[in-house]
Amino acid sequence: YPGIQPFTGTYTFSDGTQKDLLKLIGNIPVKYEGRSYNFPIQLWLMDSFPFTPPICLLRPTPDMVIREGKHVDGGGRIHLPGLHNWDYPKSSVVGLLTEMIAKFEEDPPLSLLAFVSNLQINDGGSRLHDQSINKVSVIGGGDLGMASVMSILSKCKVDKLVFIDVAESSTKGGSTDLEIFSLPKVEVSRDLSASAGSTVVVVTANAWSSEQSYLTVVQTNVDLYRGIIPNLARLSPNAVMLIASQPVDIMSHVAWRQSCLPPTRVIGAGCNLDSARLSHILDINLNTHRPAWVIGELSDNKVAVMSNTGLSSSAQHEIAAGSSATKPLLDRAFEMMKNRGQRSWSVGLSIADITNSILTDKMKTHSVSTLAQGWGGIGAEVFLSLPCIIGSNGSTRLAGVSLGQEEDSKLRESVSSLSNLVSQLTI
16 A cells, blocks of 8 residues: 555544654545545554554545444544454554455445535534434343344334344354344344444343352453443443343443443443333232332342332322331232243343333433442442433433331442442452
8 A cells, every 4th residue: 555654643542641653644545336535544553563453543634524334433533343353463554454445435434525415504604414313232142132132123213223242252142043034124243343323232241151259250241341341332432331231230330430431321221120010010910000110239139119109190200218108018019029030031121121211212210220329328339220210311310218227228238249349350
Protein backbone atom coordinates (compact mmCIF):
# COMPACT_ATOMS: atom_id res chain seq x y z
CA TYR A 1 0.00 0.00 0.00
CA PRO A 2 2.31 2.79 -1.23
CA GLY A 3 -0.28 5.47 -0.45
CA ILE A 4 0.09 4.85 3.28
CA GLN A 5 2.90 7.00 4.72
CA PRO A 6 4.46 7.07 8.24
CA PHE A 7 4.55 10.22 10.37
CA THR A 8 5.04 11.05 14.04
CA GLY A 9 2.34 12.64 16.12
CA THR A 10 0.88 13.06 19.61
CA TYR A 11 -2.06 10.78 20.41
CA THR A 12 -4.57 11.79 23.09
CA PHE A 13 -6.15 8.92 24.99
CA SER A 14 -9.72 8.91 26.34
CA ASP A 15 -8.48 9.79 29.84
CA GLY A 16 -6.74 12.92 28.53
CA THR A 17 -3.18 11.57 28.69
CA GLN A 18 -0.97 12.02 25.63
CA LYS A 19 1.86 10.09 24.02
CA ASP A 20 4.15 10.61 21.04
CA LEU A 21 3.56 7.74 18.63
CA LEU A 22 4.12 6.66 15.05
CA LYS A 23 1.07 6.97 12.81
CA LEU A 24 0.31 5.73 9.30
CA ILE A 25 -1.78 8.09 7.16
CA GLY A 26 -3.20 7.65 3.70
CA ASN A 27 -6.08 6.41 1.56
CA ILE A 28 -7.32 2.90 0.89
CA PRO A 29 -9.19 2.10 -2.36
CA VAL A 30 -12.75 0.89 -1.73
CA LYS A 31 -14.99 -0.30 -4.59
CA TYR A 32 -18.72 0.12 -4.18
CA GLU A 33 -21.44 -0.41 -6.80
CA GLY A 34 -18.90 -0.40 -9.63
CA ARG A 35 -17.11 2.77 -8.58
CA SER A 36 -13.83 3.22 -6.70
CA TYR A 37 -13.46 5.60 -3.76
CA ASN A 38 -10.45 6.66 -1.68
CA PHE A 39 -11.21 6.31 2.03
CA PRO A 40 -8.82 8.36 4.24
CA ILE A 41 -7.59 6.49 7.32
CA GLN A 42 -4.95 6.74 10.02
CA LEU A 43 -3.41 4.01 12.13
CA TRP A 44 -1.68 4.84 15.41
CA LEU A 45 1.02 2.34 16.37
CA MET A 46 1.42 1.86 20.12
CA ASP A 47 4.91 1.53 21.56
CA SER A 48 4.01 -2.13 22.21
CA PHE A 49 3.36 -2.71 18.48
CA PRO A 50 3.49 -5.24 16.79
CA PHE A 51 2.46 -7.25 19.86
CA THR A 52 -0.65 -5.10 20.23
CA PRO A 53 -2.87 -3.90 17.36
CA PRO A 54 -2.95 -0.35 15.97
CA ILE A 55 -5.65 2.15 16.89
CA CYS A 56 -7.51 2.57 13.59
CA LEU A 57 -9.52 5.66 12.68
CA LEU A 58 -11.33 7.15 9.71
CA ARG A 59 -10.36 10.76 8.99
CA PRO A 60 -13.19 12.09 6.81
CA THR A 61 -12.71 15.16 4.67
CA PRO A 62 -15.15 18.10 5.03
CA ASP A 63 -17.37 16.70 2.25
CA MET A 64 -17.71 13.29 3.91
CA VAL A 65 -19.89 12.03 6.78
CA ILE A 66 -19.30 8.94 8.90
CA ARG A 67 -21.95 6.24 8.67
CA GLU A 68 -21.95 4.43 12.01
CA GLY A 69 -22.23 0.69 11.52
CA LYS A 70 -20.89 -2.74 12.26
CA HIS A 71 -17.24 -1.81 11.82
CA VAL A 72 -17.12 1.92 12.63
CA ASP A 73 -18.52 3.86 15.60
CA GLY A 74 -19.81 7.43 15.58
CA GLY A 75 -16.37 8.81 16.43
CA GLY A 76 -14.71 7.15 13.43
CA ARG A 77 -12.98 4.41 15.44
CA ILE A 78 -12.64 1.27 13.31
CA HIS A 79 -13.49 -2.13 14.81
CA LEU A 80 -12.53 -5.27 12.89
CA PRO A 81 -12.23 -8.98 13.71
CA GLY A 82 -8.53 -8.68 12.86
CA LEU A 83 -8.10 -6.08 15.61
CA HIS A 84 -10.08 -8.05 18.17
CA ASN A 85 -8.18 -11.26 17.38
CA TRP A 86 -4.75 -9.67 16.83
CA ASP A 87 -2.04 -12.33 17.10
CA TYR A 88 1.52 -11.36 16.16
CA PRO A 89 3.35 -12.57 14.06
CA LYS A 90 0.32 -13.90 12.18
CA SER A 91 -1.28 -10.45 12.22
CA SER A 92 0.16 -7.49 10.31
CA VAL A 93 -0.76 -3.99 9.13
CA VAL A 94 -0.90 -5.21 5.53
CA GLY A 95 -3.35 -7.96 6.47
CA LEU A 96 -5.38 -5.45 8.49
CA LEU A 97 -5.66 -3.06 5.54
CA THR A 98 -6.76 -5.89 3.26
CA GLU A 99 -9.48 -6.87 5.73
CA MET A 100 -10.49 -3.22 6.15
CA ILE A 101 -11.04 -2.81 2.41
CA ALA A 102 -13.09 -6.01 2.22
CA LYS A 103 -15.34 -4.98 5.15
CA PHE A 104 -15.77 -1.42 3.85
CA GLU A 105 -16.81 -2.73 0.45
CA GLU A 106 -19.56 -4.73 2.17
CA ASP A 107 -20.71 -1.82 4.34
CA PRO A 108 -19.14 1.57 3.42
CA PRO A 109 -18.56 3.70 6.55
CA LEU A 110 -18.36 7.03 4.71
CA SER A 111 -20.81 8.93 2.50
CA LEU A 112 -20.26 12.01 0.39
CA LEU A 113 -22.53 14.78 1.69
CA ALA A 114 -23.89 15.36 -1.80
CA PHE A 115 -25.27 11.84 -1.88
CA VAL A 116 -26.56 11.43 1.68
CA SER A 117 -30.24 10.73 1.09
CA ASN A 118 -31.39 11.65 4.61
CA LEU A 119 -29.66 15.03 4.83
CA GLN A 120 -32.18 17.71 5.80
CA ILE A 121 -31.72 21.47 5.38
CA ASN A 122 -33.17 23.59 8.19
CA ASP A 123 -32.70 27.31 8.92
CA GLY A 124 -29.85 27.58 6.45
CA GLY A 125 -27.89 24.79 8.20
CA SER A 126 -27.70 21.09 7.74
CA ARG A 127 -28.18 18.14 10.04
CA LEU A 128 -28.46 14.42 9.64
CA HIS A 129 -31.92 13.01 10.33
CA ASP A 130 -31.79 10.58 13.25
CA GLN A 131 -32.90 7.23 11.91
CA SER A 132 -32.47 5.13 15.04
CA ILE A 133 -33.41 1.48 14.81
CA ASN A 134 -34.44 -0.99 17.45
CA LYS A 135 -31.43 -3.29 17.44
CA VAL A 136 -30.92 -5.91 20.13
CA SER A 137 -27.83 -8.08 20.54
CA VAL A 138 -27.78 -11.33 22.54
CA ILE A 139 -24.28 -12.38 23.59
CA GLY A 140 -23.86 -16.05 24.48
CA GLY A 141 -25.31 -19.24 23.04
CA GLY A 142 -26.81 -22.24 24.79
CA ASP A 143 -30.37 -22.72 26.01
CA LEU A 144 -30.70 -19.32 27.67
CA GLY A 145 -29.30 -17.46 24.68
CA MET A 146 -31.68 -19.25 22.33
CA ALA A 147 -34.63 -18.76 24.72
CA SER A 148 -33.84 -15.03 24.90
CA VAL A 149 -33.67 -14.72 21.11
CA MET A 150 -37.00 -16.49 20.58
CA SER A 151 -38.74 -14.59 23.39
CA ILE A 152 -37.49 -11.18 22.21
CA LEU A 153 -38.61 -11.94 18.64
CA SER A 154 -42.08 -12.87 19.94
CA LYS A 155 -42.49 -10.08 22.50
CA CYS A 156 -40.63 -7.10 21.05
CA LYS A 157 -40.77 -5.02 17.90
CA VAL A 158 -37.17 -5.20 16.72
CA ASP A 159 -35.65 -4.08 13.43
CA LYS A 160 -32.63 -6.33 13.91
CA LEU A 161 -31.56 -8.99 16.39
CA VAL A 162 -27.92 -10.10 16.47
CA PHE A 163 -27.06 -13.43 18.11
CA ILE A 164 -23.37 -13.76 18.95
CA ASP A 165 -21.99 -17.12 20.06
CA VAL A 166 -18.93 -16.41 22.23
CA ALA A 167 -16.24 -19.00 21.61
CA GLU A 168 -14.89 -18.90 25.18
CA SER A 169 -18.32 -19.43 26.74
CA SER A 170 -19.36 -22.80 28.12
CA THR A 171 -22.92 -22.02 26.97
CA LYS A 172 -22.19 -22.40 23.27
CA GLY A 173 -24.60 -23.80 20.73
CA GLY A 174 -27.75 -22.89 18.86
CA SER A 175 -26.16 -20.43 16.47
CA THR A 176 -25.67 -23.06 13.77
CA ASP A 177 -29.35 -23.98 13.88
CA LEU A 178 -30.32 -20.31 13.60
CA GLU A 179 -28.04 -20.02 10.57
CA ILE A 180 -29.58 -23.12 8.99
CA PHE A 181 -33.18 -21.96 9.43
CA SER A 182 -32.43 -18.22 8.89
CA LEU A 183 -35.10 -16.43 10.91
CA PRO A 184 -36.24 -12.99 9.68
CA LYS A 185 -34.42 -10.01 11.24
CA VAL A 186 -31.86 -12.32 12.92
CA GLU A 187 -28.14 -12.06 12.18
CA VAL A 188 -25.88 -14.79 13.55
CA SER A 189 -22.28 -13.87 14.22
CA ARG A 190 -19.21 -14.87 16.19
CA ASP A 191 -17.76 -11.35 16.07
CA LEU A 192 -18.61 -8.84 18.81
CA SER A 193 -18.38 -5.98 16.29
CA ALA A 194 -21.72 -7.17 14.86
CA SER A 195 -23.36 -5.74 18.02
CA ALA A 196 -22.38 -2.13 17.17
CA GLY A 197 -25.17 0.41 17.56
CA SER A 198 -27.44 -1.77 19.70
CA THR A 199 -30.23 -0.30 21.81
CA VAL A 200 -30.15 -3.26 24.20
CA VAL A 201 -27.27 -5.70 24.75
CA VAL A 202 -28.30 -8.91 26.53
CA VAL A 203 -25.41 -10.97 27.96
CA THR A 204 -26.15 -14.64 28.73
CA ALA A 205 -22.58 -16.00 28.35
CA ASN A 206 -21.14 -18.14 31.13
CA ALA A 207 -17.74 -19.79 31.40
CA TRP A 208 -18.19 -22.35 34.14
CA SER A 209 -15.01 -24.20 35.01
CA SER A 210 -14.58 -27.61 36.62
CA GLU A 211 -12.97 -26.07 39.71
CA GLN A 212 -14.42 -26.99 43.10
CA SER A 213 -14.04 -23.54 44.67
CA TYR A 214 -17.06 -21.28 44.12
CA LEU A 215 -14.76 -18.24 44.09
CA THR A 216 -12.66 -19.80 41.30
CA VAL A 217 -15.78 -20.63 39.29
CA VAL A 218 -17.07 -17.04 39.54
CA GLN A 219 -13.61 -15.67 38.71
CA THR A 220 -13.67 -17.72 35.48
CA ASN A 221 -16.84 -15.89 34.50
CA VAL A 222 -15.31 -12.54 35.45
CA ASP A 223 -12.31 -13.31 33.23
CA LEU A 224 -14.67 -14.11 30.34
CA TYR A 225 -16.44 -10.78 30.87
CA ARG A 226 -13.15 -8.88 30.83
CA GLY A 227 -12.70 -9.95 27.21
CA ILE A 228 -16.20 -8.95 26.04
CA ILE A 229 -17.86 -6.29 28.23
CA PRO A 230 -15.50 -3.33 27.49
CA ASN A 231 -15.78 -4.07 23.75
CA LEU A 232 -19.58 -4.27 23.90
CA ALA A 233 -19.75 -0.93 25.76
CA ARG A 234 -17.42 0.71 23.23
CA LEU A 235 -19.42 -0.61 20.27
CA SER A 236 -22.79 0.46 21.73
CA PRO A 237 -22.04 3.35 24.15
CA ASN A 238 -25.71 4.37 24.38
CA ALA A 239 -27.11 0.89 24.96
CA VAL A 240 -28.74 -0.52 28.08
CA MET A 241 -26.79 -3.63 29.10
CA LEU A 242 -28.98 -6.43 30.47
CA ILE A 243 -27.06 -9.16 32.30
CA ALA A 244 -28.33 -12.73 32.70
CA SER A 245 -25.07 -14.58 33.39
CA GLN A 246 -24.76 -16.27 36.78
CA PRO A 247 -24.48 -15.31 39.58
CA VAL A 248 -26.52 -12.43 38.20
CA ASP A 249 -26.00 -9.90 41.02
CA ILE A 250 -22.22 -10.36 40.97
CA MET A 251 -21.97 -10.40 37.16
CA SER A 252 -24.13 -7.25 36.86
CA HIS A 253 -21.73 -5.54 39.28
CA VAL A 254 -18.74 -6.79 37.27
CA ALA A 255 -20.29 -5.63 33.98
CA TRP A 256 -20.92 -2.16 35.39
CA ARG A 257 -17.31 -1.87 36.59
CA GLN A 258 -15.81 -3.18 33.33
CA SER A 259 -18.08 -1.23 30.97
CA CYS A 260 -17.64 2.23 32.59
CA LEU A 261 -21.32 2.87 31.72
CA PRO A 262 -23.60 4.76 34.14
CA PRO A 263 -25.16 2.40 36.73
CA THR A 264 -28.62 3.22 35.36
CA ARG A 265 -27.66 1.53 32.08
CA VAL A 266 -26.28 -1.75 33.45
CA ILE A 267 -28.95 -3.96 35.00
CA GLY A 268 -29.38 -7.66 35.68
CA ALA A 269 -32.42 -9.86 35.05
CA GLY A 270 -32.32 -10.52 38.81
CA CYS A 271 -35.68 -11.16 40.49
CA ASN A 272 -37.87 -9.94 37.62
CA LEU A 273 -39.15 -13.47 36.91
CA ASP A 274 -39.96 -14.15 40.58
CA SER A 275 -41.65 -10.73 40.84
CA ALA A 276 -43.89 -11.41 37.84
CA ARG A 277 -44.84 -14.80 39.30
CA LEU A 278 -45.52 -13.25 42.72
CA SER A 279 -47.77 -10.53 41.29
CA HIS A 280 -49.66 -13.12 39.23
CA ILE A 281 -50.30 -15.34 42.27
CA LEU A 282 -51.44 -12.39 44.38
CA ASP A 283 -53.76 -11.17 41.62
CA ILE A 284 -55.24 -14.45 40.36
CA ASN A 285 -54.96 -16.88 43.28
CA LEU A 286 -55.20 -14.58 46.30
CA ASN A 287 -57.39 -11.83 44.80
CA THR A 288 -55.01 -9.06 45.87
CA HIS A 289 -54.83 -6.60 43.00
CA ARG A 290 -51.61 -4.80 43.93
CA PRO A 291 -48.20 -5.18 42.28
CA ALA A 292 -45.52 -6.89 44.33
CA TRP A 293 -41.82 -7.41 43.82
CA VAL A 294 -39.16 -9.80 45.00
CA ILE A 295 -36.06 -7.85 46.06
CA GLY A 296 -32.57 -8.61 47.29
CA GLU A 297 -30.09 -11.25 46.22
CA LEU A 298 -31.22 -14.01 43.84
CA SER A 299 -30.87 -16.60 46.61
CA ASP A 300 -32.75 -17.88 49.67
CA ASN A 301 -32.36 -14.40 51.18
CA LYS A 302 -34.69 -12.70 48.71
CA VAL A 303 -37.74 -11.00 50.23
CA ALA A 304 -41.10 -9.72 48.96
CA VAL A 305 -42.50 -6.20 49.08
CA MET A 306 -45.83 -4.82 47.88
CA SER A 307 -46.91 -1.61 46.16
CA ASN A 308 -49.12 0.84 48.01
CA THR A 309 -51.17 1.40 44.83
CA GLY A 310 -53.40 -0.97 42.88
CA LEU A 311 -52.69 -2.59 39.51
CA SER A 312 -55.16 -0.30 37.74
CA SER A 313 -53.88 2.89 39.36
CA SER A 314 -52.27 5.47 37.08
CA ALA A 315 -50.19 6.83 39.97
CA GLN A 316 -46.50 5.98 40.12
CA HIS A 317 -45.89 2.88 42.17
CA GLU A 318 -44.30 3.21 45.57
CA ILE A 319 -43.12 0.44 47.86
CA ALA A 320 -45.37 0.00 50.87
CA ALA A 321 -43.60 -0.11 54.22
CA GLY A 322 -43.42 -3.54 55.85
CA SER A 323 -46.50 -4.30 57.94
CA SER A 324 -48.06 -7.20 59.83
CA ALA A 325 -51.09 -6.97 57.52
CA THR A 326 -49.28 -7.73 54.25
CA LYS A 327 -46.65 -10.18 55.55
CA PRO A 328 -48.93 -13.28 55.86
CA LEU A 329 -50.23 -12.67 52.34
CA LEU A 330 -46.74 -12.35 50.86
CA ASP A 331 -45.52 -15.39 52.79
CA ARG A 332 -48.40 -17.47 51.42
CA ALA A 333 -47.72 -16.30 47.88
CA PHE A 334 -44.02 -17.14 48.35
CA GLU A 335 -44.98 -20.63 49.49
CA MET A 336 -47.12 -21.13 46.36
CA MET A 337 -44.13 -20.10 44.19
CA LYS A 338 -41.87 -22.84 45.56
CA ASN A 339 -40.38 -25.41 43.16
CA ARG A 340 -41.15 -23.37 40.05
CA GLY A 341 -37.44 -23.03 39.27
CA GLN A 342 -35.53 -20.72 36.90
CA ARG A 343 -35.69 -22.62 33.62
CA SER A 344 -34.09 -21.15 30.51
CA TRP A 345 -37.36 -20.50 28.70
CA SER A 346 -38.81 -18.77 31.78
CA VAL A 347 -35.77 -16.53 32.17
CA GLY A 348 -35.84 -15.86 28.42
CA LEU A 349 -39.43 -14.59 28.69
CA SER A 350 -38.41 -12.39 31.63
CA ILE A 351 -35.49 -10.95 29.62
CA ALA A 352 -37.85 -10.18 26.73
CA ASP A 353 -40.23 -8.41 29.14
CA ILE A 354 -37.45 -6.10 30.39
CA THR A 355 -36.14 -5.58 26.84
CA ASN A 356 -39.61 -4.55 25.67
CA SER A 357 -39.85 -1.92 28.41
CA ILE A 358 -36.54 -0.44 27.24
CA LEU A 359 -37.36 -0.47 23.52
CA THR A 360 -40.83 1.07 24.02
CA ASP A 361 -39.83 3.44 26.86
CA LYS A 362 -42.66 1.82 28.81
CA MET A 363 -41.63 3.16 32.25
CA LYS A 364 -42.81 -0.09 33.80
CA THR A 365 -41.59 -1.14 37.25
CA HIS A 366 -39.40 -4.27 37.22
CA SER A 367 -37.33 -5.82 39.99
CA VAL A 368 -33.89 -5.86 38.38
CA SER A 369 -30.38 -6.16 39.74
CA THR A 370 -29.05 -2.62 40.09
CA LEU A 371 -26.53 -0.63 42.10
CA ALA A 372 -28.12 -0.68 45.56
CA GLN A 373 -25.69 1.68 47.29
CA GLY A 374 -27.65 4.42 49.06
CA TRP A 375 -30.99 2.58 48.92
CA GLY A 376 -32.58 1.94 52.31
CA GLY A 377 -29.39 2.82 54.15
CA ILE A 378 -27.16 0.40 52.18
CA GLY A 379 -23.63 1.82 52.28
CA ALA A 380 -21.75 -0.90 50.40
CA GLU A 381 -21.21 -0.94 46.63
CA VAL A 382 -23.31 -3.97 45.74
CA PHE A 383 -25.86 -4.95 43.10
CA LEU A 384 -29.21 -6.29 44.34
CA SER A 385 -32.66 -6.62 42.81
CA LEU A 386 -34.75 -3.55 43.57
CA PRO A 387 -37.95 -2.19 42.00
CA CYS A 388 -36.88 0.11 39.17
CA ILE A 389 -38.78 2.07 36.55
CA ILE A 390 -37.40 0.85 33.22
CA GLY A 391 -37.42 2.94 30.05
CA SER A 392 -35.23 3.83 27.08
CA ASN A 393 -32.62 5.50 29.32
CA GLY A 394 -32.30 2.51 31.63
CA SER A 395 -33.42 2.21 35.24
CA THR A 396 -34.56 4.52 38.03
CA ARG A 397 -34.92 3.00 41.49
CA LEU A 398 -38.09 3.42 43.53
CA ALA A 399 -37.51 5.11 46.88
CA GLY A 400 -36.36 2.95 49.77
CA VAL A 401 -38.67 2.17 52.69
CA SER A 402 -38.48 0.63 56.15
CA LEU A 403 -38.70 -3.15 55.88
CA GLY A 404 -39.80 -5.62 58.52
CA GLN A 405 -37.11 -6.91 60.88
CA GLU A 406 -36.86 -10.33 59.18
CA GLU A 407 -36.73 -8.85 55.67
CA ASP A 408 -34.18 -6.20 56.66
CA SER A 409 -31.98 -8.87 58.25
CA LYS A 410 -32.00 -10.97 55.06
CA LEU A 411 -31.14 -7.95 52.93
CA ARG A 412 -28.22 -6.99 55.19
CA GLU A 413 -26.94 -10.56 55.11
CA SER A 414 -26.98 -10.49 51.29
CA VAL A 415 -25.15 -7.16 51.23
CA SER A 416 -22.44 -8.59 53.47
CA SER A 417 -21.96 -11.83 51.50
CA LEU A 418 -21.96 -10.09 48.10
CA SER A 419 -19.48 -7.44 49.29
CA ASN A 420 -17.20 -10.14 50.62
CA LEU A 421 -17.27 -12.09 47.34
CA VAL A 422 -16.69 -9.01 45.17
CA SER A 423 -13.70 -8.00 47.29
CA GLN A 424 -12.02 -11.34 46.47
CA LEU A 425 -12.51 -11.08 42.70
CA THR A 426 -10.01 -9.64 40.22
CA ILE A 427 -12.41 -7.54 38.15
